[in-house]
Amino acid sequence: MTVAFDYTRSTGPVIGRFLTGLRDGHVVGGRTSAGAVVVPPLEFDPVTHEPTTDFVEVSSVGTVTSWTWVPEPVKDQPFDRPFAFALVTLDGADVPFLHALDVSSPDEVTTGMRVRVRWAAERTGHINDIACFEPVAALDEVEGGAGGPDRARPQPRNEAATEQSRSGDVPAAPVTGVVTRVSLDYDYAASPEESLFYRGLNEGRIMGQRCPTCQKVYIPPRSACPADGTPTEEEVELSQTGTVTTFCIVNVPFLGQKITPPYVSAYVLLDGADIAVLHLILGVPADEVRMGMRVKAVWKPRDEWTFSLENIDHFAPTGEPDAEFDTYKQHL
Amino acid sequence: MGKQPAAIVGIGQTHHRAKREDVSMAGLCREAIDRALADANMTLDDIDAIVVGKAPDLFEGVMMPELFLAEALGAAGKPLLRVHTAGSVGGSTAIVASSLVQAGVHKRVLTVAYEKQSESNAMWALSVPLPFNMPVHAGAGGYFAPHVRSYIRRSGAPTHIGAIVAAKDRNNALKNPYAHLHNEGTTVESVLASQMLWDPIRYDETCPSSDGACALVIVDEQTAASSPNPAWIHGTVMRSEATTAAERDQVNPQAGRDAAAALWKQAGITNPLEEIDCAEIYVPFSWFEPMWIENLGFMPEGEGWKLTEAGETAIGGKLPINMSGGVLSSNPIGASGMLRFGEAALQVRGAAGEHQVEGARRALGHAYGGGSQFFAMWVVGSEKPSN
Numbered sequence: 001m002t003v004a005f006d007y008t009r010s011t012g013p014v015i016g017r018f019l020t021g022l023r024d025g026h027v028v029g030g031r032t033s034a035g036a037v038v039v040p041p042l043e044f045d046p047v048t049h050e051p052t053t054d055f056v057e058v059s060s061v062g063t064v065t066s067w068t069w070v071p072e073p074v075k076d077q078p079f080d081r082p083f084a085f086a087l088v089t090l091d092g093a094d095v096p097f098l099h100a101l102d103v104s105s106p107d108e109v110t111t112g113m114r115v116r117v118r119w120a121a122e123r124t125g126h127i128n129d130i131a132c133f134e135p136v137a138a139l140d141e142v143e144g145g146a147g148g149p150d151r152a153r154p155q156p157r158n159e160a161a162t163e164q165s166r167s168g169d170v171p172a173a174p175v176t177g178v179v180t181r182v183s184l185d186y187d188y189a190a191s192p193e194e195s196l197f198y199r200g201l202n203e204g205r206i207m208g209q210r211c212p213t214c215q216k217v218y219i220p221p222r223s224a225c226p227a228d229g230t231p232t233e234e235e236v237e238l239s240q241t242g243t244v245t246t247f248c249i250v251n252v253p254f255l256g257q258k259i260t261p262p263y264v265s266a267y268v269l270l271d272g273a274d275i276a277v278l279h280l281i282l283g284v285p286a287d288e289v290r291m292g293m294r295v296k297a298v299w300k301p302r303d304e305w306t307f308s309l310e311n312i313d314h315f316a317p318t319g320e321p322d323a324e325f326d327t328y329k330q331h332l
Numbered sequence: 333m334g335k336q337p338a339a340i341v342g343i344g345q346t347h348h349r350a351k352r353e354d355v356s357m358a359g360l361c362r363e364a365i366d367r368a369l370a371d372a373n374m375t376l377d378d379i380d381a382i383v384v385g386k387a388p389d390l391f392e393g394v395m396m397p398e399l400f401l402a403e404a405l406g407a408a409g410k411p412l413l414r415v416h417t418a419g420s421v422g423g424s425t426a427i428v429a430s431s432l433v434q435a436g437v438h439k440r441v442l443t444v445a446y447e448k449q450s451e452s453n454a455m456w457a458l459s460v461p462l463p464f465n466m467p468v469h470a471g472a473g474g475y476f477a478p479h480v481r482s483y484i485r486r487s488g489a490p491t492h493i494g495a496i497v498a499a500k501d502r503n504n505a506l507k508n509p510y511a512h513l514h515n516e517g518t519t520v521e522s523v524l525a526s527q528m529l530w531d532p533i534r535y536d537e538t539c540p541s542s543d544g545a546c547a548l549v550i551v552d553e554q555t556a557a558s559s560p561n562p563a564w565i566h567g568t569v570m571r572s573e574a575t576t577a578a579e580r581d582q583v584n585p586q587a588g589r590d591a592a593a594a595l596w597k598q599a600g601i602t603n604p605l606e607e608i609d610c611a612e613i614y615v616p617f618s619w620f621e622p623m624w625i626e627n628l629g630f631m632p633e634g635e636g637w638k639l640t641e642a643g644e645t646a647i648g649g650k651l652p653i654n655m656s657g658g659v660l661s662s663n664p665i666g667a668s669g670m671l672r673f674g675e676a677a678l679q680v681r682g683a684a685g686e687h688q689v690e691g692a693r694r695a696l697g698h699a700y701g702g703g704s705q706f707f708a709m710w711v712v713g714s715e716k717p718s719n
Binding site (some may be wrong): 003005007009012015042043044046049120170174177180182186188190194214216218226228245246247248250251252254255256257258261263265266269274275277278286292300307308309310312325327330331332 | 353377448450451455457460463464467470479482483499528
């Protein structure tokens with residue numbers, strides 16, 4: 001499964017100043033109370049703890065102070081080909097910062113080599129506005145021109161910006177936020193007890209297990225009973241009918257929601273089980289669902305079955321009289 | 333050697349808002365920290381150790397935020413601890429900080445808790461589909477609404493009790509300049525008329541989603557001597573239990589009952605309803621006020637709502653609850669527990685401003701989290717504890 005979200009970061013005034021600089025094609029550092037120029041600027045001074053307010057534009061050319069080679073880049077790294085990560089101290093700064101260095105083999109990297117910023121074609125106020133660093137000497141050889149800081153001057157980032165800079169007196173608004181996409185891929189490994197449960201669902205059966213210590217029947221079965229830590233053992237096939245212990249009617253739409261509201265999310269205590277499972281109630285208007293209502297599992301067509309509780313499409317009323325409160329009150 | 337006395341001498345919080353786009357996470361924390369330090373008449377240089385808390389990392393998508401925050405929190409060269417116990421984390425963070433002082437490890441500990449909910453979406457973060465499960469989850473409201481229904485059924489409470497709580501807390505918030513919601517004119521009728529979100533929980537009975545932080549300075553007896561109004565810690569307790577277990581009581585959880593019993597014993601309290609002057613209780617959905625009144629032992633099981641219905645939980649009542657407006661009016665999740673703890677301390681220091689309970693000498697701060705499975709609570713007093 002994948003869990004992903006576009007996080008909206010507030011940069012605050014200090015990091016915002018740095019990112020505004022990148023967007024506009026220059027690198028901004030911050031001067032600490034001890035006089036050192038740090039890139040990116042520190043939000044708060046390490047000695048006085050005051051917010052950083054003394055900003056300094058540094059060169060886009062600097063010196064590699066250390067580096068490491070990335071022979072096999074992984075997803076979302078700056079390049080899909082081998083490259084170096086380098087600590088670069090820009091001219092005018094006192095401490096290095098980390099970025100990618102675009103060279104084709106580790107033989108082309110040395111500590112002490114001179115590198116310059118390669119600006120991204122389109123800049124938005126993000127650390128990736130610096131596409132990477134590139135060797136100064138290599139460029140000079142290829143292009144045959146003289147090196148030097150002037151070479152690193154940024155190109156206009158896009159036509160709109162060019163137009164704006166021509167009109168001169170309308171600076172773009174400072175950067176106050178960045179969007180950071182986080183995406184995590186998970187492989188879920190089911191325990192032996194869970195496997196029993198999910199394989200059962202694949203055969204149209206609801207399998208629980210009884211805890212050998214407290215005798216409670218768990219669905220799904222557990223590798224450790226919450227009451228005593230014992231793995232549940234004895235297999236118990238549960239009934240397809242049960243009782244709604246309690247529920248809510250979800251009227252709220254939200255990002256990532258799988259079921260269109262309104263819907264009834266209910267705890268269903270299957271006959272023979274000692275713990276309720278959350279499921280969906282259909283086949284009855286939401287406002288007619290009751291605590292104690294008797295319901296039965298309604299399965300999806302067999303050809304849609306996987307290894308999930310979603311094989312049961314929903315629970316629907318059986319039409320039996322409601323269960324007495326006393327029969328399920330200890331499950332609330 | 334027993335526990336050393338410890339006291340809160342500095343309390344700071346941010347102005348809580350839906351979106352604090354003007355500050356970074358570090359800036360948000362520092363806003364609360366700088367106010368707490370100013371209140372304590374200290375600077376970061378006076379602090380021995382820092383304890384930081386916040387709720388699940390998925391809320392901001394930053395794993396181990398304490399790493400990048402260390403410098404901004406003034407932790408360079410000092411011990412820095414991060415605490416996490418879901419929604420109760422603000423409370424448990426304050427307890428960890430106080431333990432460092434009570435154990436004699438440090439003399440002056442700064443603790444801060446925060447959440448910047450605007451960086452993501454808590455509803456999404458709390459509803460990530462679990463493999464193989466039925467995707468009926470719908471955030472915290474969807475989780476707690478069935479248990480609220482169970483409480484109403486078990487207690488026989490009239491269905492407007494939740495609205496009484498919401499109207500009270502929203503009106504209390506009008507007296508708190510830091511509160512997120514300042515909804516003028518909230519009445520029981522207007523709450524009952526608001527949209528049903530997670531039946532039986534209505535829109536106005538639900539906490540907002542806030543950006544905010546809270547910080548406390550907790551010190552030893554010697555340091556507290558120079559404070560004009562220290563809030564002394566009379567007892568601290570944390571308890572946990574399983575989220576799901578056969579026949580687990582989700583309305584009146586065992587861990588909460590055990591924690592409260594231990595807390596009253598520690599604080600030398602035999603009748604909490606008579607001996608506690610006011611309480612800040614973690615009530616993210618209105619019905620949790622009567623539920624926790626019972627769980628905490630202020631009233632017998634099934635009768636918590638009677639205290640609410642009688643108006644006794646309003647300022648001026650027998651047991652004012654959530655004078656600040658509570659979680660229902662400001663909910664920076666990670667900070668919400670510490671705000672309860674801090675507001676309790678403000679009350680016994682006589683420093684709660686417009687929402688001060690007259691003559692408050694002993695107050696409860698309470699937080700819970702997860703699926704009602706983590707509990708953290710403390711009692712603070714204007715007098716040095718005798719035990």
